Amino acid sequence: MSTPNDTPRARLAQLVRELAVVRGEVTLASGLTSDFYVDMRRATLHHAAAPLIGHVMLDMLEEAGFGAGEIDAVGGLTMGADPVATAILHAAASRGLDVDAFVVRKEAKGHGMRRRVEGPDVAGRRVVVLEDTSTTGGSPLTAIEALREAGAEVAAVAVVVDRDTGAREAIESAADVPYLAALGLADLGLG
Numbered sequence: 001m002s003t004p005n006d007t008p009r010a011r012l013a014q015l016v017r018e019l020a021v022v023r024g025e026v027t028l029a030s031g032l033t034s035d036f037y038v039d040m041r042r043a044t045l046h047h048a049a050a051p052l053i054g055h056v057m058l059d060m061l062e063e064a065g066f067g068a069g070e071i072d073a074v075g076g077l078t079m080g081a082d083p084v085a086t087a088i089l090h091a092a093a094s095r096g097l098d099v100d101a102f103v104v105r106k107e108a109k110g111h112g113m114r115r116r117v118e119g120p121d122v123a124g125r126r127v128v129v130l131e132d133t134s135t136t137g138g139s140p141l142t143a144i145e146a147l148r149e150a151g152a153e154v155a156a157v158a159v160v161v162d163r164d165t166g167a168r169e170a171i172e173s174a175a176d177v178p179y180l181a182a183l184g185l186a187d188l189g190l191g
Helices: 008-020 049-063 082-094 138-149 167-175
Strands: 021-027 033-038 073-077 100-104 126-134 153-162 179-184
Touching: 008 021, 008 049, 008 179, 049 082, 049 153, 049 179, 073 082, 073 138, 082 100, 082 126, 100 138, 126 138, 138 153, 138 167, 153 167, 167 179
Parallel strands: 073 100, 073 126, 126 153, 153 179
Antiparallel strands: 021 033
């Protein structure tokens, strides 16, 4: 159980450990295999963890120089980034800050507006790409490509949990943006 003196980040790490860490061999989206899985939707869609995710991520962004006024919107490739973006949007609103959210589709819709980036227009806006957990960096890199095509200025990538398996290096090298992570495997008792 958490105590009143726990930091929001420590409480979040505890909740992610309890809710999202699944032990047993799994194949990750990257195609790699692992003896554990961090099923972040169990945390990002949880009544206690989601608000913490929003505040911890917003604090991390602010500490790194990407607070409100420095960024206009947050989001990433659907579906892992969606609840993280919504959590940050709500955390920012609770602080009186203007931060929008967006969703990047894997491919443009074949009907309607045929947009790949949904939500408020990102053209000419400074954005942060999000992910719940990242292994190789593939999803954030796909989102970055779509956002740049839509005219956004990508300021950084921010993930809730970094698996420390090369995502940081891939993103910083290929996209030339900083990579931020709220939690690492050691925070979850996995590293």
